[in-house]
Amino acid sequence: MKILQVVHGFPPRQRAGTEIYTYYLSKELAKRHEVHVFYPTLENVKEPILVSFNQEGLILHELKLPRSKVRRFLGALFFENTYINREAENAFKTMVASIRPNVIHFQHLIGLSATLIKIAREFNVPTVLTLHDYWFMCPNIQLLRHDYTVCIGPEPRRCHKCWIKRRSEEISELLNSSYGVPQSLARKSLRLVLETLNSPRKFIERENYMKALLLKVDRIIAPSKFVRKLFIDYGVPEDKITYSENGYDLRVFEGFKKKNKYTDRIVFGFVGGVSKHKGVHILIDAFMNIPDKKAELRIYGDYNPKSTYVREILSKAKKNIKFIGRFEDVREPYSEIDVLVAPSIWPETGGP
Template sequence: MEHLLVEQEVPGQALDGSENTGPDQASRAHSRSHRAADEALDIPAPEETGAAGQMKILFVVHENPLDAPAGVQVYTRSVAEILATKGFETAVFSQRESDSDERLEELEHNGVRYFLVNSRLLSVRNKRFRFRESYDDREVFEHFKAAFDGFKPDVLHIMHLLTLSGEIALHAKEKKVPVIIGLHDYWYLCHRINLLKPDLSPCSGPDGGAKCRHCGDPKYNRFPLSLTMPIMASAFSKRTRYLRRVLNSADIIHSPSQATKRIYVENGTPEDKIELLPYGYMQIESPHKKKMPGYIRLGFVGTIAPHKGLHVLLDALWGVDPARIELQIYGEAPDRGYYESLRKKAEGMNVKFMGTFKRSELSRIYQSFDILAFPTLWSE
């Protein structure tokens, strides 16, 4: 798969007033970090950037990639590990709930250093998780500064900031370290992440936060909000302004698709700052061979949640002869109510809920499908 190699400089200033630092360096790391996700690509050794001769890249993601079964967390881990094999020095800053008494744990896995905030010990979350901490947790930020100073990165690559802090990006800019931000979803625009309303219909954007107050009902919200409508409108407006400043402070913003880029541009992100960079992928070891003539095996791999649209897929399969088609569903089900509704809907159909699988089994599982189904309701 061919990826875009960014060579031009990114002119101008960030919204926090600091100069854009090291655009060429950010561009090179941006291109390599995602081209590296395809192991078939031959990535050259990093040019010398310090005494050790290794470019140091610090990734930031909201949930510990070593524990997560899917999503941007797994992608972060893959990119960091592959870059480490190519001669880059990589580290990941994230968080996890641990029984340890250490507030900031440091460990190494597959050549990657991990700085993990123990979320169990965060004082705010032990009392009452406030809306502000969903995008600007200053206690987490203090731990990040310790990790940042200890690792001394040449480039900061932010994969996701959910429940971390936008100050992470602004701090790197203040320290003259280039910042790359990845648009893996619509979290910078939508506190529900996927730009879907509570009824799962699409939303065009926050409109300065004005439209977000209707999603503040705790029944539908990812975070407990006991706020009246006027207060909620103000809170969402502040969130929108703050995260726009954070996003626009980046030297480079990368989008995996034209659709994602278009939605961010329509909501105020400068078009010339967003570079299109499709996801890297691992090569399947051998070509698929259809197992049974006249029989179709569908596969779904992903989080079993309403926005992924599995209920739509089951509706589409209703009435189809189960002797002709089978659906295998792989993934974690954090919403047990939704999961049970799917199991009930699937009664009488040739549907199998397979649970999760190890990364080493990915090739075998994908090769077993005739068609990989992707019934998502949002623009992924």
């Protein structure tokens, strides 16, 4: 059987939760099937390029998209660009026509195009979709409002106001880090521009379109009972959506041993991408009142030192708070800590 996995990033280039899950699932499936993986990257190219190659028993199809900051800035101003990408559509059509998969498993479509589901249907290929977050119902992805409080659920007109505020923050930060434009100066102007270019009607259209796409998928997988109920309440038929926890190949931990500690302090650890929705700032704030000699905090995972959020938490960190950064061996963090902490402020999809 030919299986096509579609995801918004793939190791070793991208190593967050969904990407790593897709990697291990693909490797396991490749023991019995021909597995293809389609994913995007940002590169120094003028036009999109689709490159295919073999790696670790998988057939990878890497869509290289232009990295241009000007292009990204202009694209970020229009709401429809957050879920529709004609360049990704064209590359996907070419690839599907070439490999003729027997089934397509959509892991995530952000950075690609939600319309790939419709294209798969046009090719009469059975489809599976795993809900790794709330992108199909929430334009901000994590069911968090612009101020990072938990949202009770999507409503297009409310989503419009929320997205405008969040997007103006994101673009103003990009302008600040890339061109030195003061965020306070850019933020208000950006809100006016975004409101002019993106009416509430666009958010109603997105909700209707994304719901229609969910109904086109043959089978939807929810990694938690909470996610399943939420999407059933959103309009997905009960018999279309299956609860199935994300699996993980625990064989990578065979022979696992804790390293000898060089300190008597209790070592706490965070493992994951260093971003606001993961709540790293809450963890650091909590640690500020703990005496240095009592405990140590180690933060494992990628982070962008230029982002406003990372700069803020780095400036607060005491000497017993260490940013380890990216790691290659998944066992590394767990061999060096005593207590794992998950301070996420969004409703994680991998829970019960």
